[in-house]
Amino acid sequence: MQENRESTKVGLIGCGAIAKLIAEAVERKLVICDELVFYDQDTKKAETLKSALRFPATVVSGIEEMLTLKPKVIVEAASQQAAREYAEQIATEGIDLIVMSTGALLDLNLQSSKIHVPAGAIGGLDALSSAALAGIDEVVFTSRKNPRAFEMHNKEAKVVYEGTAEEAARLYPRKMNVAATLALTVKPAKVLVQVVSDPGVQRNTHEFRVKWQFGEMFLRFANDPHPENPRTSALAAWSAIKLLQTLLLNST
Template sequence: MLTLGLIGYGSVARGIVSAFPPDSVGWIALLREGVSPDLPANVRAVAQLDRLIDARPKAVVEAAGQAAVAAYVPALLEAGIPTVIASVGALSDPVLADRIAILRRNGGARAILPAGALGGLDYLRAIAALPDARVRYTSRKPPAAWTAELTALGLSAEHEELTLFEGTPEEATRAYPKNLNAAFAVALAAGADKVTVRVVADPKAAGNTHEIEAESAAGTASFRFTNAPSPDNPKTSALMALSLVAALGELLDTEGVR
């Protein structure tokens, strides 16, 4: 049986596990002390990183938030364990980004940054070298996805759309560490200095919508992705788990373990 690892076991991790035949994959899930979700028979929980590393999974998927990337991913890469990073917004910390880049170059273990809820990143990478390239990323979600934020601000978006934030990718990931990994995926592709991020609560939004508008000497482009929300978490697109499954599958095929 193939052994794979998880960091966290929320809605995204459950979607990943359900995509693999339970009789062919055994999972080791690193969870915080005291956390005890209902786990399928083929998922075993551990509370210490050393226990996960000792199990020698063929790969690990981080699905627990930006803090988990800083806390666990460098050690996994140092141990030679390939890792898929869902919370790419953690790389807005230049110290952490540099450390992971060095480990990727020198340690041999791969760190995979999936597209997540987006497409079109290949286009953004292509224009990144152009000095005049400018990209605007907008996260547009129904007000239900921003209930806590709207309440904290004493605002309502019941009838009209409301812009909650506009600024740089780094500012966006600090302001919304659980919700704007897609914004930093755009920044990683195009270059953070070329990207502006906007967050909109929109009562007319049909789902979790990502809009990318790009201009450069190479031309103009616009991408719009309207993703169904995760059944368990309206702030997360159901596509996120599918993207991680695809990235993990590609990693396993590249490593020759499937």
């Protein structure tokens, strides 16, 4: 019954662009919980997010304090370093963790049903993971951004990076988590990453081509950048919101 229900808390590690959209979705009751718990290494960011909300929220000074409040789900929306540092501890506590900085998971080798990877700034991972079971021959991931994003002025499309997803996620920990998500999904197949400075695109455009045992796929996402962090696509935050909604519904 409602009165006996345990209070449902959601923890957010990192209080930047993604966290703000998640908190607003909670406030708008798209995600049902009773309280938000914020941690950011920059406490001012956590305090600012709390004061912008008309929803119960607590700011904590570290992960230990967050864990004592027993959130049902925690969302890491901070950095690969944060995911590396906290993922195992959170999963060991039996708390569901949504990881946005997926590049960290490439070298952690964590096997836990408590760790969840949202599709982030792309989609179609269901089809990709199905194909991965049968056998994938080739995955090429191309990320196109307007030259502005690279502080470049090229008039023709220009490849600015080409390499593996693992290397891309390591070299660009704040930009290439999408490539890491793909790499985690198609394992053991490898993902070839191309980053293109392209005057022909205004949006952050991610596309991937897959050749697998029984066919081919081509998916393309043209994402509006998050107004407060142009590196982040709003779709990434919405994918976390959707996953959070599902996890909370499943846990009631």
